[in-house]
Amino acid sequence: MKLFVKTGAVVMSFMLLFGILFRLNDGETILTSQSSGRKLPIYCVDRGDEKKIALSFDAAWGNEDTKNILDILAKHNVKVTFFMTGGWVSNFPDDVKAIAAAGHDLGNHSESHKQMSQLSAAQCEEEIRIVHDKVKELTGVEMNLFRPPYGDYNNTVVETTNAMGYHCVQWDVDSLDWKDYGTDSIINTVCNHKHLGPGSIILCHNGAKYTPAALDSIITNLKQQGYEFVPISELIYKENYEMDVEGRQHLKSGDESTAAPAPSV
Numbered sequence: 244m245k246l247f248v249k250t251g252a253v254v255m256s257f258m259l260l261f262g263i264l265f266r267l268n269d270g271e272t273i274l275t276s277q278s279s280g281r282k283l284p285i286y287c288v289d290r291g292d293e294k295k296i297a298l299s300f301d302a303a304w305g306n307e308d309t310k311n312i313l314d315i316l317a318k319h320n321v322k323v324t325f326f327m328t329g330g331w332v333s334n335f336p337d338d339v340k341a342i343a344a345a346g347h348d349l350g351n352h353s354e355s356h357k358q359m360s361q362l363s364a365a366q367c368e369e370e371i372r373i374v375h376d377k378v379k380e381l382t383g384v385e386m387n388l389f390r391p392p393y394g395d396y397n398n399t400v401v402e403t404t405n406a407m408g409y410h411c412v413q414w415d416v417d418s419l420d421w422k423d424y425g426t427d428s429i430i431n432t433v434c435n436h437k438h439l440g441p442g443s444i445i446l447c448h449n450g451a452k453y454t455p456a457a458l459d460s461i462i463t464n465l466k467q468q469g470y471e472f473v474p475i476s477e478l479i480y481k482e483n484y485e486m487d488v489e490g491r492q493h494l495k496s497g498d499e500s501t502a503a504p505a506p507s508v
Contacts, residue, residue, distance in 0.1 A: 282398045282401040282402065283396075283401065283413075283486075283490055284390075284391075284396060284401060284404075284410075284411035284412055284413045284490075285410060285411065285412050285413065285444075285479055285490070285492055286413045286414065286415045286444065286489070286490035286491065287414075287415040287438070287440075287442045287443050287444055287489070287490065287491045287492070288442035288444075288478050288479055288480065288491060288492040289441075289442055289487075289491050289492060289493045289494070290441050290442045290478070291441075292441075293441060293471070294441045294468075294469050294470045294471060295441060295442065295470070295471050295472075295473050295477075295478055296439075296441065296442065296443045296444070296445065296465065296470045296471070296472060296473075296478070297323070297324060297443070297444045297445065297472070297473055297474060297475045297477075297478040298321065298323040298324075298445045298447065298461075298462075298472055299323060299324040299325070299326060299350070299390070299412075299414065299444060299445060299446055299447065299475060300312065300323060300324070300325050300326070300447050300448060300449045300454075301325075301326045301352055301390065301446070301447075301448050301449070302325050302326065302327045302328065302331045302352065302448075302449045302450070303327075303328045303330070303331055303352060303356050303392070303448075303450070304331070304450045305449075305450040306331075306334070306335040306338050306449075306450075307450075308449060308450065308454065308455045309335070309338045309341075309342075309449055310338075310341070311455045312449055312454070312455055312458060313341060313342065313345055313347075315455065315458045315459050315462070316345070316347070316458075316462075317345060318459075319459075319462045319463075319466070319472075321462055321472040322345075322346050322347055322348070322472065322473065322474045322477075323347050323348065323472070323474060324347065324348035324349075324350050324388060324474050324475040324476070325342050325347055325348065325349060325350060325449065326350035326351065326352035326388070326389075326390040327339065327349065327350065327351070327352050327374065327378070328352045328353055328354065328355070328356050328374065328392075329353070329354035329355060329370075329373050329374040329377055330354070330355065330356070331352075332374060332377045332378055332381070333377065336381055339378060339381050339382060340381060340382060343381075343382040343384055347474060348388060348474040348475055348476050349378055349382065349384050349386050349388075350386060350388040350389065350390060350412070350475070351371055351374045351375060351378075351386050351388065351389045351390070351409065352374070352389075352390055352392060353370040353371065353374065353389075353391065353392050354369070354370045354371075354373040354374050355370065356392040357370065357392065358392065358393060358395045359391045359392065359395055359396055359397075359400045360391075360395050360396055360397040360399075360400060362399075362400075363399070364399050364402070364403050367399060367400055367403040367404075368403050368407060371389060371403070371404065371407055371409065372407070374386075375407075386409075387408055387409050387410060387476075388409065388410055388412055388475055388476060389404050389409040389410070389411050389412065390411075390412050390413065391411065394413055394414075396411065410479060410481070412444065412475055412479070413444070413490075414444045414445060414446035415438045415443050415444055415489075415490070415491075416433060416436045416438055416439050416443050416444065416445040416446065417432075417436075417446045418432055418433050418445060418446055418447045418448075418451075418454070418457075418461075419432050420447050420448055420451035420452075420453060420454045420457070421448055421451050423451070423452045423453065424453075425453055426453045426456040426457045426460075427457075428453075429451075429453055429454060429457035429461070430457050430460045430461055430464065433445060433457075433461050433465075434461060434464045434465060434468070441470075442478065442491065442492075444475060444478070479492060480492050480494050483495050
């Protein structure tokens with residue numbers, strides 16, 4: 244687990260270094276870098292006066308803590324988003340059904356947790372489609388949220404994702420739970436994060452050692468700060484939005500958010 248996420252952190256740092264300035268292409272709602280033309284996923288959202296945030300869990304290994312996490316979320320009446328790999332879906336189908344039954348978002352995290360930027364468009368599509376079909380067969384849910392493993396992407400990944408009716412989603416608050424620094428470290432990292440604010444998307448992992456122990460305090464603390472938890476599907480804008488230099492979605496003036504289009508997979 245540590246190897247996976249540490250590799251992802253290096254990749255993510257590299258991408259942020261070379262993607263500081265962004266622009267919106269005419270007629271498109273995809274963030275791009277002025278220097279490289281890179282198209283970028285959604286990192287966070289401008290919700291105006293609404294202090295809404297989204298909590299997300301990447302599920303790629305193990306299910307020992309999944310029930311505990313779901314119980315804590317139910318206790319606080321909080322809905323979140325789980326991004327699941329195809330291997331995890333195949334290994335733990337009952338957990339997938341439980342997540343769906345509890346009203347949480349089901350998100351796609353690729354079939355085999357590869358670095359998507361190294362794949363062709365056809366391979367990217369296959370990585371997304373296989374998981375999509377598995378989850379649809381299990382739950383009837385047509386997923387439309389995709390998070391690339393390690394946060395690794397390129398134009399091909401974003402374009403393929405969007406062409407399939409998906410929204411490519413990253414995060415702006417990393418809990419760093421994968422570093423196993425302990426419960427208090429996770430709580431402090433999330434609740435005092437410099438990027439935490441209305442519209443933030445928080446990254447956690449369902450298989451991280453101390454995440455379940457930290458979760459109750461994180462939710463309690465953030466609610467005390469006035470935040471409302473919503474799943475990512477309710478946080479992001481689906482169309483008629485523009486992006487700023489921080490990768491934050493802004494609804495265009497005079498427009499209203501619309502429902503996500505049905506995936507074309």
